[in-house]
Amino acid sequence: MSNSRQNRVRNFSIIAHIDHGKSTLADRLIEETGLLTEREMKEQILDNMDLERERGITIKLQTTRLVYKAKDGNEYILNLIDTPGHVDFNYEVSRSLAACEGALLVVDAAQGIEAQTLANVYLALDQDLEIIPVINKIDLPSARPEEIKKEIEDVIGLDCSDIPLISAKEGINIEDVLESIVQKIPAPKGDSGAPLKALIFDSFYDSYKGVTAYIRVVEGTIKPGMKIKMMATDKEFEVSEVGIFTPSQVPVDELRAGDVGYVTASIKNVRDARVGDTITEADRPANKPLPGYKKVTPMVYCGVYPAEGEDFNNVKDALEKLQVNDAALTFEPETSAALGFGFRCGFLGLLHMEIIQERLEREFDLNIITTAPSVIYKIKKKDGEIINIQNPTNLPPLTEIEYMEEPIVESSIMAPKEYVGPIMELCQARRGTLKNMEYLDQTRVVLHYDLPLNEVIYDFFDALKSKTKGFASLDYELKGYERSDLVKLDILINKEVVDAFSIIVHREKAYERGRSIAEKLKETIPRHLFAIPIQAAIGSKIVARETVKALRKDVLAKCYGGDVSRKKKLLQKQKEGKKRMRQLGNVEVPQEAFLSVLKFDND
C-alpha cells in the first residue's frame, strides 16, 4: 500500500514573477480539486497575511495538500508548496524547491519572462526539478501566447509543444495544469523504512504548540512519540504531533517518505528548528544530513526605534515574534543620541525591510522610526585589524582607516530594448559596471551590471521602475567586496550632528546626497521660533546647507463667540502634531523627516 500511495504523491511549487498570477492559480487548483467550496474561499487563500494580500505578493510561503482524481481514474495527492516571488526571499524559495520534485513556471501571456522568474527557474533547475511551463492570463486582450511560447523555448529551453494555456482568473484550462502535474512530475523516491531524513523548509511559532516545522520527509517515517534530532544543532525532541495541510493543519498518524506535512515537538525556540536543517531519528540517525542548510545572512541594516521611548519593550517583543517565523531577520539593541534606545536590524533586502517595518506598525500597532538603510562595510584599520561596520556611527576616525571595502552585487536587469538607454544612464549614475548585455529575443534585453549594494538599497528599484514605466525587472546576488573611496556623511541640525541621519557614501556622491537630504529636511522640519541651519558635512567640511526660516507669524486674526470651539480644535490639532515630533536638541523633527531622506528624487 505504501508504495502505491507514494507513487501517487506529487510535490510541486509554483514559480512566477510578481503579478503573473501565482496566487490566483493556487486558488484555482484548490478550488478545482474541491478542497474548499467557493464560498469558503477568500480570494487568494495562500497569501494569508493582510500585507501580502494588499501588495499582491507572497512573503511567507504556504503549503497545502490537494487530492485530485485524475483522468486515469486514480486519486493523487498533490502537495503544493508556495514560494515567495521576490528576490529578497531567494533562500526561502530554494528551500521550498528542495522539498519538491517539480515546479510550475507561470508566465504572463502579455508580459513574458522576467528577471526574477528566470532566477527562480535556475534555482529549480539546480535542484533537478521537472519544470512545467504554464502560460497564464490568456484572457487578456494583450495576450500573445504564441510569442511567449517561443520566448520560453528560446530563453529557458523548455519544450512548449503541449504547454497549458490558461486563465487562472477566469478558471480556463485549470484541469490541463493538474493533468500535467500528475503526468510529468515524478513521484517522490525514498524508502519509508530507512532512517528518517526530513527537510525543514519553513517554521512558525505559536505559544501553545511551540514551533511548528514544515517538513518534507525524504527517507523514513515520522510519527508521534518518536525521539527526533536536529542534525545541525544536535538538539533532541519528542514528536507530539504530525499532520498535513488542508490548508489548515490536520493531524495524521504518520508522515512517510515523499510526504509533506508538519511536525510539532514542544520546540520552544525557533532557532532549534532552522529552515534547511534535517530532522532525523535520535535512536537511528541518518548518516548524513540532506544538503542545503545555509545560514541566511542579512544584507541590509537599519535602526528601528520606537517613536515613543516607552515602547522600547513592545518593539523588542514584536521583533522577537516576527523573528520566530522569519529567521532572516536579525536584531540587537543599540542607542542613538537622537533617537534613544532602539534596535539595529538586519534584513535580506529593502523589500524585506519595508515589510518588517509595515508589520511592526500594522500587526503590532507600533509607531516606529527607521534610520537610513546601510550595508556592511569592511574596514581595514592601520593597525591591521579588519572590522565590519553596518552602522555609520561606528565608523572609526578617518586617521585610523587604511582603506574601506563595500559589497558589490551582480545584477541582471531585464527590460524591453527601448529602455536600454535610461537603464544604462541609471546604472552609470549608481556607479555600475556593465559586464554584459544579451538579447533574449528581438525585443528584450538582459543587462548584467556589477553594482555597489549601497547604491541598490538607495531606492534603486523605484528609480528603475520609473525610468522604464515599470517594465524592467531586477535580480541580484552578492558578488564580493571591493575597495572603494567611501566617506561618512553627517547631517547637522541646528549645528548638532544627528546620528540617525548619518550615512556612508561614495565620495563622489556625497555632495549630491548631502544636498538632497538637506533639501528634504528643510521641507519637512516645521518652522520654529528661530532659524534652523541644516548642514551636510564630511568630517568638518560642510558640503551642503539649507535653512529653515524662523516662524514669523502664527496667529488667528479673528476669534469671536462663534469661533471659540473651532479655533480651540485647531490649536489642539497643532499641539498634538507637536507632541508626535522628535526633540533633537531644541529642534522638533517630525517622523516624516526620517522617512523622507530615504527616498530618492524621481529625476
Next chain:
Amino acid sequence: MKEIGVYIHIPFCKSKCYYCDFNSFPEKFNLVEKYVYYIKKEIDIYAKEYPNCIIKTVFIGGGTPSAIEARYIEEIINYLFKKFKTEEKIEISIECNPKTLTREKLRTYRNIGINRISIGLQSLNDNLLRKIGRIHTSGDFFNSLKLIKEEGFENINVDIMFNLPSQTLEDVINTLKRVITLDIKHISFYSLKIEKGTPFYKLYNQSKLKLPSEDLERRMYYKGKEILEKNGFKHYEISNFAKEDFKCRHNIIYWKVKPYLGIGLSAHSNLSKKRWRNVASFESYFKYLEKDKKPIIELEKIDSQTEISEFMILGLRLVDGINKAEFRERFKIDIHNIYNKQLIKLKDLGLIREDKENIKLTKKGLDLANIVFMEFI
C-alpha cells in the same frame, strides 16, 4: 441678575465675498419672514429658561443684517426687549454693508435703540474690493457714512482688511489714513485668512491667488498699528483698535469668557457652564423650533479646567492681557499655581511679559499668539 450679551445672526447676503466662510445665504430672501418668526420662538425658549438674565449688549451680525428690511430687525429687537430685561446703558451693534444702507433703515435702527454701527469696508481701493467679491465701492462707503452721521450715530466701527491678494503696503496705509480722518471710533483691522470651503481657498490651492509674503503681511500689520496708535486709537485686541471709551463691549464678553446667548442659525452660546452651537440650515432650524425644541446641534459642558484654559487663550488676545487679581477672584486660585511652568517657558521664549497686575503678549507674542495659546490647551 446675570448680565449677558446677545448675538443675533442674520444669515442673508446679497452675494458672498470670496473669502467668507460665515454662514449666510445669498438668494434666500424669501425666507426672511419665516426666519424672523422662528427667531422669536427661540427667544421665547431662552427667556423662559433664563428669566434672571439682563442684557448688557446686543450684536446683530451676519451675513448682512442691513440687507434685509429694517422692520424685521425692529421686530426682533422689540421682541427681545419685551422678553428680557435690559441694562440702561446697553450697547446695541449692527453690521452693515455700505451698498445696502438707506436713510430709512438707519432711522429705524436709531428708533429701536441701536447705538453702534459696524461698517464692512475692507479697503478704499475699488479694484481690490472687486477682487475680493465685495458688492460695494469706496463711493458707497462715503455715502453711507454720511447718512450714518446725519442720522446721529456716533459709535461707528469700520472693518478694514489687509493681506489681500496683490495688496501693497501703500494701499493699506492709504485706506487707514483716509478712514481715520472721518471721525471713526473703532477700527477692526484684520489679516485675510484663507478659510476652507471659500472660493479663495480653491484658488489658493491652485496657486492662482497671489498673497503678500509673510514679511509684507507683518509689515502691514505693524504699519497699521502704528498709524492707528498715533491717531488716538488704542490697540486693545489682536485685531481691534478703539478710541477712548469706544471698545466694543460685546466682543469683550467673548474675550473675557463671560456669558452670552446666540440666537439664530449657527449662533453660539456660552451660558451656565455650557457652550452650544445652533444648527446651520434653515430647514432644521425651522423644524426644531416648530416643535419648541432648542435648535442645538452641538453642546459642550464647560468644566472649570476648560473655563480656565479658555480664559487664558481668549484673555491673552487682549492687549492688556490677563489681570492676575481678576483670575484669582474668578477661579479662587493663583494663576502661578496652575500655569507656572508654561508662564516661565513663554517668558523665556520672549512671547509673554508679566508685570505686577497683568500677563500679556509681547510684540513677538502678538505674531506668534498660537504658540502661546497652545500652552494653555
